[in-house]
Amino acid sequence: MEAMLEHHDGIALFTICRPEKRNAINFAVMEALEEAMEQAAADRQVKVFAITGAGSEAFCSGGDLSEFGHLRGTEARQMLMRMGELLYRLLTFPKPTVALVNGTAMGGGCELATACDFRFAKEGSRIGFVQGRLGITTGWGGASMLFAKLPYGRALDLLLRAEPMTAEAMEACGWIDAILSAERWHEQWRERLAPYAARSLSVLQAYKAAAGEKWRTTWFREQFFAEIARCAELWGSDEHEQALRPFLRKN
Numbered sequence: 001m002e003a004m005l006e007h008h009d010g011i012a013l014f015t016i017c018r019p020e021k022r023n024a025i026n027f028a029v030m031e032a033l034e035e036a037m038e039q040a041a042a043d044r045q046v047k048v049f050a051i052t053g054a055g056s057e058a059f060c061s062g063g064d065l066s067e068f069g070h071l072r073g074t075e076a077r078q079m080l081m082r083m084g085e086l087l088y089r090l091l092t093f094p095k096p097t098v099a100l101v102n103g104t105a106m107g108g109g110c111e112l113a114t115a116c117d118f119r120f121a122k123e124g125s126r127i128g129f130v131q132g133r134l135g136i137t138t139g140w141g142g143a144s145m146l147f148a149k150l151p152y153g154r155a156l157d158l159l160l161r162a163e164p165m166t167a168e169a170m171e172a173c174g175w176i177d178a179i180l181s182a183e184r185w186h187e188q189w190r191e192r193l194a195p196y197a198a199r200s201l202s203v204l205q206a207y208k209a210a211a212g213e214k215w216r217t218t219w220f221r222e223q224f225f226a227e228i229a230r231c232a233e234l235w236g237s238d239e240h241e242q243a244l245r246p247f248l249r250k251n
């Protein structure tokens with residue numbers, strides 16, 4: 001089982017279950033995320049959609065490099081577009097969404113979290129938009145979302161540095177909404193989400209409809225998918241291939 005969906009007190013919790021790969025996203029996880037979003041959107045008992053990673057190490061290490069590292073040309077572009085579509089759906093989800101960043105988040109793992117309305121991180125988590133060090137850019141629309149959600153300079157700084165940051169630094173730049181204690185992690189995120197889950201579905205959906213206007217403009221959609229197309233071009237570059245070489249040799 002690569003991922004699972006559980007329900008607790010109005011919260012649908014989607015967990016990526018690949019701790020041995022630091023919860024990297026492969027095609028099976030994409031499919032499971034798509035199904036989970038469909039179910040959670042349609043289920044009237046669900047008030048909040050939350051995403052987390054299994055185990056104590058990582059939230060998500062981004063795209064599965066052993067599965068995606070070999071993709072070239074059209075195949076790479078299709079993979080990036082597919083996940084881009086899913087993150088766009090998450091960004092415009094009709095109910096509040098939250099990334100429960102329970103550990104390391106790298107590359108596309110940060111894009112997944114950026115697509116959510118809120119990001120709560122477990123203390124000690126390391127978070128890095130590291131794509132720039134791999135000869136690529138955010139391939140799932142992460143930069144477009146970041147520019148819209150963070151002050152311009154903060155967003156650009158994270159992308160250009162392309163390095164793992166502390167949870168405190170990510171809270172200071174506005175990416176993380178709250179850092180929660182490691183010992184009381186499960187209790188604290190439930191406490192944080194309880195007030196949202198207590199609202200009626202019609203109120204939640206009306207606010208999310210208002211929030212979603214921003215993302216549904218032609219301008220934003222075009223920018224989002226143009227970003228993905230640019231990453232697809234870089235995917236086959238020598239710089240990316242060289243950056244992946246040590247990883248692909250090992251796997």
Ligand SMILES: C[C@@H](C(=O)O)C(=O)SCCNC(=O)CCNC(=O)[C@H](O)C(C)(C)COP(=O)(O)OP(=O)(O)OC[C@H]1O[C@@H](n2cnc3c(N)ncnc32)[C@H](O)[C@@H]1OP(=O)(O)O
Nearest residue numbers: 020021022024061062063064065066106107108138139140
């Ligand atoms: C698609 C694209 C996008 O943005 O659009 C991206 O996501 S590009 C960005 C892709 N992601 C990354 O570059 C992150 C690569 N991973 C790492 O930097 C690191 O693994 C951390 C995530 C910081 C975790 O370090 P830590 O020391 O805890 O663990 P580790 O490095 O020993 O990794 C444990 C096992 O998970 C595997 N593993 C880790 N990240 C993986 C990934 N993204 N894809 C496939 N396998 C991965 C390792 O190869 C290793 O396997 P074995 O036990 O078999 O040796």
